[in-house]
Amino acid sequence: MAVPMEKLGLSKHEARLQNRIDRIAEHPVYSPLRKPLIKGDKTHGDVSADISRIHEGKAGAAWWVAFAIAVTFLVTGLIAGYLTVTIGIGTWGLNKTVGWAFDITNFVFWIGIGHAGTFISAILYLFNQKWRTSINRSAEAMTLIAVMCAGVFPIIHMGRPWLFYWVLPYPNTRGTLWVNFRSPLLWDFFAISTYFTISLVFWYLGLVPDLATARDRATTKWRKRFYTILALGWNGSNRTWSRYETVYGMLAALATPLVLSVHSIVSFDFATSLIPGWHSTIFPPYFVAGAVFSGFAMVMTLMIVVRKVMNLQDYITIKHLDNMCKVTLLTGSIVGLAYITELFIGFYSGNPNEIFMIINRVLGPYAWAYWIMFGCNALIPQLFWFKRFRTTIPLIFAISILVNVGMWFERFVIITTSLHRDYLPSSWVMYFPTPVELGLLLGSFGLFFTAFLLFLRLFPVISVNEVKGVLRYGKH
Amino acid sequence: MGNTDAANKNVRFTAVFFSNEDDLKACAMEARLRGINVYDVFSPFPVHGIDAAVGLEPSRLTWIGFIAGVFGLSFALVLQVWTSAYDWALNVGGKPFNSFPLFIPVAFELTVLFAGLISIGVLFMRNRLWIFSKKKIFDGVTDDRFVLVLQQMDASLDTKKARLLFEKYNAVEITEGDEFV
Numbered sequence: 001m002a003v004p005m006e007k008l009g010l011s012k013h014e015a016r017l018q019n020r021i022d023r024i025a026e027h028p029v030y031s032p033l034r035k036p037l038i039k040g041d042k043t044h045g046d047v048s049a050d051i052s053r054i055h056e057g058k059a060g061a062a063w064w065v066a067f068a069i070a071v072t073f074l075v076t077g078l079i080a081g082y083l084t085v086t087i088g089i090g091t092w093g094l095n096k097t098v099g100w101a102f103d104i105t106n107f108v109f110w111i112g113i114g115h116a117g118t119f120i121s122a123i124l125y126l127f128n129q130k131w132r133t134s135i136n137r138s139a140e141a142m143t144l145i146a147v148m149c150a151g152v153f154p155i156i157h158m159g160r161p162w163l164f165y166w167v168l169p170y171p172n173t174r175g176t177l178w179v180n181f182r183s184p185l186l187w188d189f190f191a192i193s194t195y196f197t198i199s200l201v202f203w204y205l206g207l208v209p210d211l212a213t214a215r216d217r218a219t220t221k222w223r224k225r226f227y228t229i230l231a232l233g234w235n236g237s238n239r240t241w242s243r244y245e246t247v248y249g250m251l252a253a254l255a256t257p258l259v260l261s262v263h264s265i266v267s268f269d270f271a272t273s274l275i276p277g278w279h280s281t282i283f284p285p286y287f288v289a290g291a292v293f294s295g296f297a298m299v300m301t302l303m304i305v306v307r308k309v310m311n312l313q314d315y316i317t318i319k320h321l322d323n324m325c326k327v328t329l330l331t332g333s334i335v336g337l338a339y340i341t342e343l344f345i346g347f348y349s350g351n352p353n354e355i356f357m358i359i360n361r362v363l364g365p366y367a368w369a370y371w372i373m374f375g376c377n378a379l380i381p382q383l384f385w386f387k388r389f390r391t392t393i394p395l396i397f398a399i400s401i402l403v404n405v406g407m408w409f410e411r412f413v414i415i416t417t418s419l420h421r422d423y424l425p426s427s428w429v430m431y432f433p434t435p436v437e438l439g440l441l442l443g444s445f446g447l448f449f450t451a452f453l454l455f456l457r458l459f460p461v462i463s464v465n466e467v468k469g470v471l472r473y474g475k476h
Numbered sequence: 477m478g479n480t481d482a483a484n485k486n487v488r489f490t491a492v493f494f495s496n497e498d499d500l501k502a503c504a505m506e507a508r509l510r511g512i513n514v515y516d517v518f519s520p521f522p523v524h525g526i527d528a529a530v531g532l533e534p535s536r537l538t539w540i541g542f543i544a545g546v547f548g549l550s551f552a553l554v555l556q557v558w559t560s561a562y563d564w565a566l567n568v569g570g571k572p573f574n575s576f577p578l579f580i581p582v583a584f585e586l587t588v589l590f591a592g593l594i595s596i597g598v599l600f601m602r603n604r605l606w607i608f609s610k611k612k613i614f615d616g617v618t619d620d621r622f623v624l625v626l627q628q629m630d631a632s633l634d635t636k637k638a639r640l641l642f643e644k645y646n647a648v649e650i651t652e653g654d655e656f657v
Contacts, residue, residue: 017505044620045620048618177564178559178560178564181556181582183568184581186582187581190586191581194586194588198589202592205596209520212613213618216613216616216618217619229607230607232600232605232606233604233605233611233613234605234618235617236518236519236520236613236614237517237518238526238532239532239603242522242532243537243602244522245522246534246537247541247599254592255588258585261584465520468521469524
């Protein structure tokens with residue numbers, strides 16, 4: 001087996017291999033054109049320590065204040081949910097003309113937010129965008145939580161939420177009356193539950209090596225036990241890594257069309273109906289672009305706060321924010337183009353109902369909502385063409401909040417303005433939310449922030465192993 | 477990479493620790509070139525090019541994913557066509573009972589769901605990753621240390637020469653043992 005080293009007669013292939021070994025040992029090759037992704041000349045050990053300290057250390061005052069506010073919102077939402085379920089949907093401002101309004105707005109809003117995480121972890125992974133490593137973990141967590149927030153709304157809108165499992169195709173005592181597979185609302189159920197499941201396992205798979213780091217660093221008995229169970233005995237073996245990377249890449253390839261399908265299917269809820277303003281073939285790409293747009297805005301809002309409070313400026317740098325601003329600019333411009341196309345096609349169709357709907361949407365009683373939407377989504381992100389706006393943190397923060405507001409209004413405008421003046425003028429009404437509905441919206445934000453704050457305390461907020469893999473990026 | 481013959485009394489394992497991935501990779505390559513059996517490599521993150529360096533074949537898990545996806549797709553199509561067109565055919569807005577194009581969204585979702593869940597399940601099983609796992613974990617391997625584990629099938633490894641090789645690549649620690657779990 002073993003060959004005495006001095007007697008080594010090298011074949012051509014072996015000589016080439018030896019040559020490669022020497023090259024790697026002497027001159028690691030890195031591009032001089034690239035700048036390091038992680039600042040501050042970190043070693044592998046520094047990365048573990050810097051990131052683990054966040055969930056290992058004590059929660060600061062800022063965390064507790066934020067947590068208290070989030071839980072208060074959550075409790076408000078629970079009270080509103082209790083009223084909805086015990087009294088009924090009558091506690092909402094819906095009427096016979098406007099049958100969908102606030103709840104479906106919130107549902108689409110949260111589902112949209114939930115698109116950035118998988119976009120970052122899957123699509124940017126396939127495109128080999130190394131900068132994703134600093135933000136993918138928290139963006140994926142955000143996705144999971146946002147999808148949970150979204151799921152609440154259609155379920156409570158059912159009126160009898162405890163029977164929600166009726167949407168599953170299972171053999172039943174009603175003569176086995178099956179679900180209607182031709183309905184986009186059913187597709188929605190399959191799309192969202194698949195999206196949640198795949199995002200959850202994708203997130204967990206990425207987390208396993210980091211949970212092993214947390215396990216090996218744990219000092220108290222309970223922490224050790226908690227992370228030992230979750231880390232599944234991960235020991236960093238290369239066979240394991242090799243299979244892990246294969247499956248990770250495959251999941252990324254599966255999740256990419258999944259991300260696009262989920263919001264396309266959400267848009268089918270509207271597009272397959274015959275309501276002017278909904279019945280439109282532009283909806284799937286328009287909704288997907290909007291979803292990524294709002295998701296990135298939410299990631300930026302959260303990351304700007306997290307990097308400041310948790311002292312992660314070396315890991316989430318201006319470069320990361322700059323890149324996210326560029327994605328926001330691109331998707332915001334697609335959304336803007338979709339708004340203008342919608343206006344044009346409305347008139348071009350020659351259909352009096354479509355033309356009426358467009359005029360009513362832009363100049364009618366909800367024009368204020370339309371112009372908030374148009375300004376926040378199509379106009380304000382255009383400021384990101386200027387480098388100054390992409391690199392000044394308070395400006396990015398302000399714009400990201402405005403985009404969140406704008407995207408909420410987009411869904412409100414699409415849903416409410418298409419419904420409130422229908423084909424029969426005698427049934428025209430206005431819709432305004434009731435305190436119960438506002439409570440539910442507040443509650444969904446409460447759920448979102450409560451869960452996100454808990455995530456910050458339990459798991460590494462940045463992917464430790466992936467960041468270690470890009471430490472050398474751009475160094476030479 | 478051989479990992480059989482664990483019962484052989486002469487099998488010994490040498491674990492060589494490094495502080496960076498380049499030393500690990502180069503040492504693994506050279507050890508292999510010199511005929512030393514590389515048992516496995518342990519690292520805090522996936523080291524690119526290490527599979528080729530230690531001669532690890534690409535994983536076949538993609539096939540599992542493909543088969544699971546085909547299964548999910550077939551299951552979804554059969555379920556939808558059977559329930560909608562045969563078992564209890566309902567007339568919904570005059571649409572055909574077998575409205576095939578409308579079955580595509582659910583078929584796609586279930587394809588992804590099956591392919592994703594089954595390949596992750598198989599990954600965990602194949603790597604024996606589970607909550608009560610009792611695998612050997614080297615010190616610091618999830619933090620900043622890289623371990624090359626060499627397997628010695630007989631007594632022919634020239635210990636002195638091997639030490640020189642490890643030192644050439646800045647090994648920080650070398651441990652030896654008869655067992656490896």
